[in-house]
Amino acid sequence: MELNRVKQLKSGDRFLRGHDVRLIDQNNAQVGIVTFETALARAQQAGLDLVLVPSKSEPPVTRIMDFGKYQFEEAKRAREAKKNLLQPKLKEVKLRPVIDDNDLNVKLKHAREFLLHGDKVRLLLQFRGREMSHQEIGMEIMNRFIKQLEDIAKQDSPVRQDRKTFSTTISVRPEARAAAKKEAQEQASATAVEAPQA
Numbered sequence: 566m567e568l569n570r571v572k573q574l575k576s577g578d579r580f581l582r583g584h585d586v587r588l589i590d591q592n593n594a595q596v597g598i599v600t601f602e603t604a605l606a607r608a609q610q611a612g613l614d615l616v617l618v619p620s621k622s623e624p625p626v627t628r629i630m631d632f633g634k635y636q637f638e639e640a641k642r643a644r645e646a647k648k649n650l651l652q653p654k655l656k657e658v659k660l661r662p663v664i665d666d667n668d669l670n671v672k673l674k675h676a677r678e679f680l681l682h683g684d685k686v687r688l689l690l691q692f693r694g695r696e697m698s699h700q701e702i703g704m705e706i707m708n709r710f711i712k713q714l715e716d717i718a719k720q721d722s723p724v725r726q727d728r729k730t731f732s733t734t735i736s737v738r739p740e741a742r743a744a745a746k747k748e749a750q751e752q753a754s755a756t757a758v759e760a761p762q763a
Contacts, residue, residue: 680737717741
């Protein structure tokens, strides 16, 4: 049932007053066709709500249920679905043509984490002053960086130059992301098994 199409019925609902409805009780059992007033009385007797189920059947289908609980569970499911959606972000990793190997390895580690998390990475290489006269050094560093991430990532766009900055975008390969997720789940289940029982 879609939350926005389910309608809680009350005794004041004129369009059903005096009409017959098909009733489903709180235990999901078919009661059959009864008058609207009888269905409403049964719902009030059970201390629950009478709800109109969206369908094109004649007579309309109604159900006895806790409408507040139903709304809460639908909202909770919608929140869970939204949380589980992959929402990639664009992270930036800045490099310099005079970067040290250790610094480069740290940047590689961060980029790898971003990619395995599902985010895209924009790689920026910035030149200052006279460094622009040695652009080949910058391109070498950028190519080395991309090559070391080749196992999990692919380059989305060619390297572009904008004044004193080279940039490109890389994203994770789907199979690498799936493998990382599977590995994380296996580690989580292994630590759950190893945890001492209280």
